[in-house]
Amino acid sequence: MFLNLSQHDTLAIAAVNEDGRELRYGELLDLAQQLANCLPARSLVFSFCENTMGSLIGYVSFLTHDIVPLMLDKDLDPALCDQLITTYRPGYLWRPFGVHGPCHDALFTVGNYELVPTGLEHYPLHPDLALLVSTSGSTGSPRLVRQSYRNILSNACSIAEYLGISSQERPVLNLPMNYVYGMSIINSHLLKGATLLLTTRSIMQREFWSFIKEYEASSLAGVPYTYEMLKKLRFMTMKLPALKTLTQAGGKLLPELHGEFARYAQDTGRDFIVMYGAAEATSRMGYLPPDKALEKCGSMGIPIPGGRFDIIDENGDSVERDNYVGELVYYGDNVALGYAECGADLQQGDEHGGRLNTGDMVKRDKDGYYYVVGRKKRFLKIFGNRVGLDEVELMIRGAFPTLDCACGGTDDRLYIFITDDAFSEQIKQFIALKTQLNHTAFRVKVLPLLPQNNVGKILYAKLEAYYDPL
Known part of the structure; x- marks a missing residue:
């Protein structure tokens, strides 16, 4: 069984939520079994996640009973959600009530979660495939990691x-x-x-x-x-x-x-x-x-x-x-099987x-x-000198700890994105001094907010829209 959960004391508490509701290991496994009974083995399910009991029960159910979930944020952009559904054709959605589409007759509910069939026939799945997850940098792409x-x-x-x-x-x-x-x-x-x-x-x-x-x-x-x-x-x-x-x-x-x-x-x-x-x-x-x-x-x-x-x-x-x-x-044994960029990739083995x-x-x-x-890939050649964008970011954050910043660029042009115009000239002078490069290689751009994902990682690809035209 997944993570050997059946070996634990059935009365031991597996989870507690914000309302003080306790979920015991025995109850978790029982509910996971009930959910799995509604699904054919080796089904593909889009699991729209939040940190609640229903989401956790779905996760445990799928991995315990040979069902493959794609783990997604419940607040996923609807256009990207539609793109993923078109690309991978899940047979089912596991989601909070009413999220991502009108509610059909739910096959199973627990807490605020429902199992909804899509009517789609999914692609063949490799027997080793357990789970699909987005790469941290692919919030605008259907590229997935196969685990x-x-x-x-x-x-x-x-x-x-x-x-x-x-x-x-x-x-x-x-x-x-x-x-x-x-x-x-x-x-x-x-x-x-x-x-x-x-x-x-x-x-x-x-x-x-x-x-x-x-x-x-x-x-x-x-x-x-x-x-x-x-x-x-x-x-x-x-x-x-x-x-x-x-x-x-x-x-x-x-x-x-x-x-x-x-x-x-x-x-x-x-x-x-x-x-x-x-x-x-x-x-x-x-x-x-x-x-x-x-x-x-x-x-x-x-x-x-x-x-x-x-x-x-x-x-x-x-x-x-x-x-x-x-x-x-x-x-190591934890290196994933590979990527998936289309439905046919789901039958690939260890690459x-x-x-x-x-x-x-x-x-x-x-x-x-x-x-x-x-x-x-985060290095530029500035007038023949190798410049690390992450290193420049660290230097700026160390010198200006109250300032939000991110760096990007192309060869011979380094872009520094900040959220406070009052620092623009100081930043230029600071970087020119630290790198010993001519200030003409730098562009400081001021944005109201830096684009980030839901765990605070900078979305560097979105910054490219602010680069100067060539």
Whole structure:
């Protein structure tokens, strides 16, 4: 059975929601079975997710009973939803009442969720295919990652091992269930019989903090944006005696912010664990052990249990020397089967063979700890000089901590997008000084808001609309 859920005490609590409703493991499995009874095995289901009981029951049901879900945000743009339905032809929708289309006769309901048939005949599915998820950068594209049952189980086991998860944990699920980081929290904790605290609230809402205090959340997860907001909320002054672990993934944290939270964790007897991953590796590839959080500030750590890293040069050859900047390659059982860009791709098998070229440029120090320098595709040639866009962003954020910024560009033209015109000239002068490049290569653009997805990641492709015409 998926994640060996049947081995847990049936009376143990699997989840608690914002209303205090408890879902026990036995009840979770019973409801999952009832839902599965309404579906043929190897059906394709579009699961429109929110952090509620109904969404969780669907997720467990599908993966436990040989049904393949595509995990989607319940607030997905309707045009993109229609495009995905046309491309992949799901047989069923699992959704909150009335979301994405008029309600037909529901085959099954639980909580506020309903199972709705589409009348479409789906494409053949490969027997290893367990789940489909959007890549983090593909919010405007039907490109999906194909994950297997082996991928999900191996990654859940690795995460549970290095985080030391037990049945006593009570993680708050504040990240979206359709996001691989959120899914990894579900998988690794259900594997160990822990209790998920389900919330649709954001950390900016008072009710969120009341919820985690009342139900004694033991861990909190966040992307870089989460930690920026936590600092503004003066999180470090809050009294949260049950909270023992903070985890971070979804992009590189500013070194200054990394240091602040690592020091806070050390001073208060907590663990602060920076992690590294991607949808193409199910979720997690690397982690920084909490006892190294300060000493190796800025590092994403070492490979997860069962995984291995390599650094390759432009010719694809492995490079062993310290501090060489090359592309990171990951090896492990959690490397996904491959991508899907059309319905016919769903019958494809394993195309990666346990190896993932991450596209991240990294360096490894003398102690074997890895540091992300930037994305392979996020480098420009400015007047013959190689400039890393991620590095420039980090420099600006470090020097102007109150300013939202993002960088993009083409060769010989670097665009810096900010949200406050008062900083335009300072930014130009600062970057010219730091890079020693002529200021004519820079363009500062002011936008009301930077385009972001629902977990705070910058949508760089949307910034290209603001580039100057060639």
